[in-house]
Amino acid sequence: MSTISLISGPVPVLALAAGAAGLGWLVVKSRRYLVRVVPVALIAAGGLTLVLVYVAENVFHWWDDTLPPILYIPAGLTFLALLLVVPRIRARSGSRLVAVVAGVVSVVLVAVASASFVNVHFGQYPTLASALGDTGVSDQPISSVAAGPNTPGTPATSQSTWTAPPNMPTGGTIYSVTIPGPVSGYASAPALVYLPPAYLAAPKASNLPVLVLFHGLPGSPVDWVNGGQIAQVMDTFAAAHDGLAPVVIIPDITNNGASDPPLCMDTKVSKSDTYLSVDLPAWVESTLGAGTASARQWAIAGYSYGGTCTMQLATNDSEVYPTFIDIAGETEPTVEGGRSAVISTYFAGDASAFTDQNALDRLKSHSFPDSAGIVVVGATDTTYRSQGQQVFDVAHASGMDVTEQVLPGGHSWQVWKPGLVNNLDWLAQRMGLIK
Structure with missing residues (x-):
């Protein structure tokens, strides 16, 4: 049923x-x-x-x-x-x-x-x-399976070095966690974490790569579980790769439902960028023992508001997130009232403080030799397709290794889910999990 x-x-x-x-x-x-x-x-x-x-x-x-x-x-x-x-x-x-x-x-x-x-x-x-609210999130604490911090020099697991043990689960598990923000002071609602079968095995795969997914607005992490069917998507990938898949982190990017969305920027409203680029990776590395080999083990992806967030982090924190998929994002973070309202509300009227963090402005003034990404748009998305095209054009002109994909559908899961699924092999190769 x-x-x-x-x-x-x-x-x-x-x-x-x-x-x-x-x-x-x-x-x-x-x-x-x-x-x-x-x-x-x-x-x-x-x-x-x-x-x-x-x-x-x-x-x-x-x-x-x-x-x-x-x-x-x-x-x-x-x-x-x-x-x-x-x-x-x-x-x-x-x-x-x-x-x-x-x-x-x-x-x-x-x-x-x-x-x-x-x-x-x-x-x-x-x-x-999903309609009845059955998200499949475990009621067990993640501490019951978390590996804890790695010892220095722990190598990353890849398909070429991994042999699946006979008792490995057939599917992964999603856990609800609270990821603290000791550096940023960011207030966050619970995040969701998917751990693949190889992580839950005994012995477990050590030092797996990490994929951070961003949801839309209005929205919450559970949207990736319902509409995105992330557990089924990752389980399918893992089944084809000896139980291996990235650890998936789906944080709350609403500042715990704040009236002013954080925009994945460091502003007078909140230090959302610092939370996502400093606090979150530190928690993952120390609690789950994942993503500690190199920055190439880390990737981000998001749709709509989450796609805009993806580009913010890809251009402000490329040393943390050198791999990205922007699915139907905007050209820049927006609120009601447009750019002037963003500058007034978030930067106390300082326009240069906004452009210093804005993705398209950074693409025009910085180079990203180690970054690679994909910009996904819906063929019938009357608003976000043109914005995605502009993001791709500016990123490509900057010399960034970026690809554009046009998928059938509009501003919906018809595009958002395939935007991730179709590129999982590319992500896993970039992250060193598969050849």
């Missing part, structure tokens, strides 16, 4: 069919009902939908980008169902109880169909388990 797909196969088809049936029951009645009641409800539903569009896009800015208009249609249909349920019950023929039950069921079916339609577009909850 937990692996039932919610974005392909029969479930979304059945959901849409059931929603259509529910809406049909609410709409179709007598001629008088169709002429007098339904048009009024349609107009009211359209008005409510326009209000929703305005509030979502202009007041609260719920999305990183303007939501495709087609995705507001399900909301309008749900409004229509809610507006029709009372008059449809009153226009019953037969038992009131039956009409009430039918009305409630119809509204629920329309709402579920609408949610399914949106979920198919974004792929946020690909399975029934």
Whole structure:
């Protein structure tokens, strides 16, 4: 049951069919009902939908980008169902109880169909388990399996030096951890850590590489578990490489849900960059004994806001993160009000303090001879494709070893997940895990 797909196969088809049936029951009645009641409800539903569009896009800015208009249609249909349920019950023929039950069921079916339609577009909850909140995160502390710090000179494990022991687990495990910020003072919500089968084996693979993943905004680390299916993705990779895969760290990059997002920069709001480039690696090395051989063992990747974060760290901390994948990121960190608001809120009006850390400005003024990355964009991403193209152009012009990839899809997991999956072999080779 937990692996039932919610974005392909029969479930979304059945959901849409059931929603259509529910809406049909609410709409179709007598001629008088169709002429007098339904048009009024349609107009009211359209008005409510326009209000929703305005509030979502202009007041609260719920999305990183303007939501495709087609995705507001399900909301309008749900409004229509809610507006029709009372008059449809009153226009019953037969038992009131039956009409009430039918009305409630119809509204629920329309709402579920609408949610399914949106979920198919974004792929946020690909399975029934993810929709029910079953993330698969272990309830055991990571200390029960953590290797602790390496002894000096511990070599990095690679596929050429590793022999999988017979008792090795078939899959990895995700743990919830709190990564402290003693240097940065950064306030962080719990992070998620994926440990591959080879790390959980006895004896365990020592000194594995580390992949740090950044989520979008609004969002949290669990989005990489749900929409990104990171456990399944890494388990599949590990199964093809004798149980080996990078240790994956998914930190909270919201400053524990702060009203001003940290932007992965050191600002007057928080020292997010220092947290991600100093505190996080120090914790990983001392607690998990991973990534201690060289900087080439470290890579970062993120989508949307996390893609912007990726470029910030790749250009400000290239000595820590020389390998990166920017998936549908922006040209620069943004907030409502644009660059002027960023400079005012985060840098006390000092524009040079912003440009000193801004990725595109650094690409124009610094060289990155040891860095390599991939910029991934969605073919139908009307906003972020052009921004990704600009990031690639500037990075390429700077001499950085960078590749651009255009994948089918828009600003959704249709692009974000393949943006990582398609490049795992390249990442693992860069990190020295496989040849």
